Amino acid sequence: MPIIINLDVMMAKRKISSNYLAEQLDITPANLSILKTGKAKAIRLSTLEKICGILDCQPADLLEYRREE
Amino acid sequence: MAKKNKCLIFSSVITKLLLVLLIITAIAGHWIAGYYNETSVLSLGLDSIYIPVLITLYLALLAGFFALLALNKLLENIKKSIVFSGVNVQILKLISYFCFAESVIFFYFGFYRPLSFMVSAAAAFFGLLMWVLTNVFEKAVKIKEENDFTV
Numbered sequence: 001m002p003i004i005i006n007l008d009v010m011m012a013k014r015k016i017s018s019n020y021l022a023e024q025l026d027i028t029p030a031n032l033s034i035l036k037t038g039k040a041k042a043i044r045l046s047t048l049e050k051i052c053g054i055l056d057c058q059p060a061d062l063l064e065y066r067r068e069e
Numbered sequence: 070m071a072k073k074n075k076c077l078i079f080s081s082v083i084t085k086l087l088l089v090l091l092i093i094t095a096i097a098g099h100w101i102a103g104y105y106n107e108t109s110v111l112s113l114g115l116d117s118i119y120i121p122v123l124i125t126l127y128l129a130l131l132a133g134f135f136a137l138l139a140l141n142k143l144l145e146n147i148k149k150s151i152v153f154s155g156v157n158v159q160i161l162k163l164i165s166y167f168c169f170a171e172s173v174i175f176f177y178f179g180f181y182r183p184l185s186f187m188v189s190a191a192a193a194f195f196g197l198l199m200w201v202l203t204n205v206f207e208k209a210v211k212i213k214e215e216n217d218f219t220v
Contacts, residue, residue, distance in 0.1 A: 031220050041218040 004064040005043070007036050010055045024054050081144045088137045095130050102126055118181045125178040125185075129171055136167035153209045161203040168196030 011021060022032040025047065034040050048059055055062075094101065102122040110118055143160045151157065172192035179186035 027220060034218055035220050039218055040220050041215050043220050047220050 002066055002068050004066055005035055006062055006064055010057055010061055014055050021054060025050050077148060084137055084141050084144060091130055091134050098126050121178060121181045125174055128174045132167045132170040136164050139163045153213045155210060158203055158206045158210060161199055161206055165196045165199035165203060168192050168199055172196060
């Protein structure tokens, strides 16, 4: 998947655990894991907005485009 | 919800009953073929078609048996709430193949009894219906996957 979600990096910077973030986002830890492990096929803008609000960052801090070779 | 379960149970029971009926027919196959040959062929002064009837009967029973087994597996999956999955797509494909096989079997018998061509056409039609249903399920699985992996 060319779009990489650097959620782990931002969570480590803000020292926020997966369980806490999942609780704040009102999603299951399993769903959060889908995001973290790059299995997600889509992310809702509302979810992205919440993540940016909790982690105090910009979408560009979380999303990275890497061209497939 | 109870109504849906009753419908599922009913389908499951009918499928299992048909499986039993198929097995009984397979055991009594040569008597059925013999009876048909006696009453519908020899009594009219026509040539015996005992062997073609027997071949058609057992081949049709075989295809029907496996189709019903596949259908039973599909119903078991639905009971476990496994509906839109790759496994069920494969099962539906199998059922359509068995319908087409039945069509070929009855087409062969059509050369002895032309009415069998109509049965062959009906079986081919059901095979096509199941094939289209497979396409629908394949698409549904893709949509479900997109949904499941949307956070």
